[in-house]
Amino acid sequence: MTTVAAYAAPAAKAPLERTTIERRPVGEFDVLIDIKFAGICHSDIHQAREGWGEAIFPMVPGHEIAGIVSEVGPGVTKFAVGDRVGVGCMVDSCRECENCLAGLEQYCLNGNVGTYNAVGKDGETTYGGYSQKVVVDENFVVRVPDGLSLDVAAPLLCAGITTYSPLRHWNAGPGKKVAILGMGGLGHMGVKIAHALGAEVTVLSQSLRKKDEGLRLGADHYYATSDEQTFKDLRGSFDLILSTVSAPLDLGAFLSLLKTDGAFVNVGAPEEPVKLNLFSVISGRKTLAGSGIGGIRETQEMLDFCAEHGFGAEIELIRADQINEAYERVLASDVRFRFVIDTATI
DSSP states (O other): OEEEEEEEBSSTTOOOEEEEEEEOOOOTTEEEEEEEEEEOOHHHHHHHTTTTSOOOSSBOOOOOEEEEEEEEOTTOOSOOTTOEEEEOSEEEOOSOSHHHHTTOGGGOTTOOEESSSSBOTTSOBOOOSSBSEEEEEGGGOEEOOTTSOHHHHGGGGTHHHHHHHHHHHTTOOTTOEEEEEOOSHHHHHHHHHHHHHTOEEEEEESSSTTHHHHHHHTOSEEEETTSHHHHHHTTTOEEEEEEOOOSOOOHHHHHTTEEEEEEEEEOSOOSSOOOOOTHHHHTTTOEEEEOOOOOHHHHHHHHHHHHHTTOOOOEEEEOGGGHHHHHHHHHTTOSSSEEEEEGGGO
């Protein structure tokens, strides 16, 4: 076992504090990673505050991990010491079910093992990236391409793949009109990726506060959802709307913005149930869907895609002792666009 410094929430809704945790010994197929950067995802806050249900404490959040391999097990074939790597939202799955065999480990029928707030096959609680080191099976590690610096690559392990996967699945590309709902950590990556895929991209945000940045990142159009005229002007406009918002929405109003056969896909996960009049989907043969992260193969594909197009996340680098302040700023939408912890400061 290796003792490493980390930041943990000792209990639900409690401020995170510096502590130490134990990492397991490097097994035959394990990779030991010196974590260099860890992104702060809104889902870290949901879980640390038990917004999505009962959680495991103490909790070390963090599933946007970028670092350097410092040791490998004797059976490891995919990585070597010194490699630049990343770890996302899961660190294991059953590897045997239909979905795992299809490269859809995120939808493992027996439940994947979360990078934190989960219990591994060894019965031990998993701890995430707000720490100095992590041990992960090589099959759940991805390679960070040389064209991406580790700090801007870290948020791609959640925010990048969470938007890339549905944009690819619903065929965002040339000739398609795509709206990104929300201009935060996920939304800004959705804009970049949809633009790089060749779609015509519209941002739908509560206000026009971030309009200049949205256009700079690749949006063709930018509208405020607080303006009722937006819903009149854009009625029947979009092939795909990707919602990154984690607050309850008037789904009927947004479904009215879809073309016939359009899809409204949720990647933001509100803590409360939402209401829906089913005529909103019956009229126009519309699809209301959801999407979670991506499999390991697709996550690697996403990293390579971002490197090929020359972009990572837009980040604000912080010290570990700023985590609690960062949480409050995320909740206040006061970040451009992803906080990343410099783990050397833990």
